[in-house]
Amino acid sequence: MAGLKPLKAIPNGAFAYVTKVNTAGLTRRRLLDLGLVPGTRVEVVRRSPMGDPIAVKIRGAIIALRAEESGLVMVRE
């Protein structure tokens, strides 16, 4: 699929749509519970001073995610 990227690759201020979560088990469930279900519009709001974690606006709340997690979430711009 064209344009599929990990969430962590999205620049500040840009938004994208979640297409899938590339992990299984507990981590997957936790990420989904945060609202990262396919189809969700997410916006990368900012990066922390050292570049990681990133702050993502997910369903109304701003949530900081480390590269480990935001790399698992695939999005389409």
Next chain:
Amino acid sequence: MGSTRKEPVIALAGNPNTGKSTLFNALTGLRQHTGNWPGKTVLQTKGSYIYKGRKYTLVDLPGTYSLLANSLEEQVARDFICFGGPDATIVVVDATCLERNLNLALQITEITAKVVVCVNLIDEARRKKLKIDREKLSCLLGVPVVTTAARGGEGLPQLLNLVDQVVKGEIRPQPRLVQYDPEVETAVAKLVPQVKAVLGDLVNARWLSLRLLEGDLTLIEAVEKLTGKNKHVPCGWC
């Protein structure tokens, strides 16, 4: 066992940082620590208040985003709502972020119908020029809804009144449940009768069936403890 209990028990559930402890303090006069960061309350606390001459016990639960039991807090909150036998559950939601908060509210109304939704931080919503249609929300959720600003005390009398009515059975909320995909609904339909046969009215059969389908063993453990020893389900931390 708990059957001789006269004081109604009210659980306070909700997402982190929605003002549960602030509400708890406002109602009970206690001094739980509050602060603008998620996860401030880690200990389940009890307090009480008196409304219309009747004493109510209020339990401040840790905030969670979900009740699907992927973390200890979630299990604690879930087990209390499900097995702790609260006479009503107040779900505190953040008016400025309804969508995320309703996710939890919908999960709670799946477990129990005795719910009052408290849309807190209404002052913040006003400040952000956000309007909330309380009546429509109540209608769509199928449970009573009240808007509050716990820090200023706004809306608390209405909240207490609604809770009182739910406890007495004067209001019988009929939650509108989430409709799942057809495959899930079919599977649930298959399981519900069996769950009812085994557990009767102990737990909401539809909800338990859903959890069984996704293989949530922590819940079965909790049920086992309840039926096996018929004892108080430990809240995990106490």
Next chain:
Amino acid sequence: MEFSTPLRRLVATAEEVAGRNQEKIRDSIVKSIYLTAENIAHATACPKVEKSIDWDRKIDDILTSPVWGFPIMFAMLAVVFWVTITGANYPSEVLATGLFWLEDRLTDLFTAMQAPGWLHGLLVCGVYRSLAWVVSVMLPPMAIFFPLFTLLEDAGYLPRIAFNLDCFFKKAGTHGKQALTMCMGFGCNAAGVIACRIIESPRERLIATLTNNFVPCNGRFPTLIALATIFVGGSVALSLRSMVATLTVTGLVVFGIAVTLFVSWLLAKTLLKGELSLFALELPPYRIPKVGQVIVRSVFDRTLFVLARAVLVAAPAGGIIWLFANIPVGEMSLLATFAGWLDPFARHLGLDGFILLAFILGLPANEIVLPILIMAYVSGGALMELDSLAALRHLLVDQHGWTWLTALCTMIFSLCHWPCGTTLFTIRREQRSWRWTIIAAVIPTVIGCGVCLLLNYLVRGLGLI
């Protein structure tokens, strides 16, 4: 866990119905709930006027900016300490003067009643005087620090600190929420240890628990403030005094953070190896704190509560220490004898026997370390009025040979030594393990001794003193 037969059958049936699709079913359940929530939210909340200024973002642009994020954090810390130090100065003096005036009146009373000397000593020089010290040294800084800190907390700054610092914790192999537990540690390490529950992974929670003590709690930073004001600040012009003292205390706190990261990293590499757990931290919107409410609550609920606890420990401790300081064993008092035993070792650390003894006797509560030390010193020499920091300086420097190095080593040792009794008790309760409780006491002690030893020999070796 073993399930009873009917439950087991239920589980088996569910597995059969779900087939191999458990994960898919779960995904679909979560999705359906969120979609329903989304629909309801859209139907009931009027979309906000999107054009209005998003202040939260603007504030975050500054507070978490790559350029300003860190400087502002340290500036914030420094400002809080500066306000605390300068603000506490005057009330401290007033309180001390008042309380020691009262001590004189008590003495008069005892004389008038012809009470025996030991009774006066025990009650006035022991119990009352340590109370007076605890109150006058502790109360003003706490009454200023707590409201300031609570304002930051209520405004929503703490999660931003965690957001800024997370990369360091990640490198150390721990959870970013450890920063939040450290913030709680400023109030009280026992509270910090309890706050560790917000970290879910047992491994990362344990690391946060074991290192929480490197944040100076309110029982210790008044000591740090007093020493910094007397020694470091005392050596410069009056106008710069509180500024220099502030920088010293801030520097010590930053040092404590560095030690925390280092020890966390060490633990994550050795005793507590493991995977990083999921990190997801909500950055809540800023909210304007209710200043009046914050001040009232933090003064009454926190300051007075903590003070009451300190007083409860300080009163009996004061009496006991006075007895120790005045019961002769041969030539010397019991206290001096113990101090004499500790002295050779303590000298290596840049301390002296009395200082080390005060830390040991201060185990029940860090608040009483300084009063114990003063009492131990005073009972040895001429009795004097200790109604100001200047008098304290005189006692320490002129009578007991303190140098800036002694003060620095004492401050570092205060930052890095065994946690107080309450904290140890809390660690034991939270971790349900004596082993980890002991380790929690050993780690900071070893670090503290190591750093003091090194510093002492380095400074002396270089001939800086």
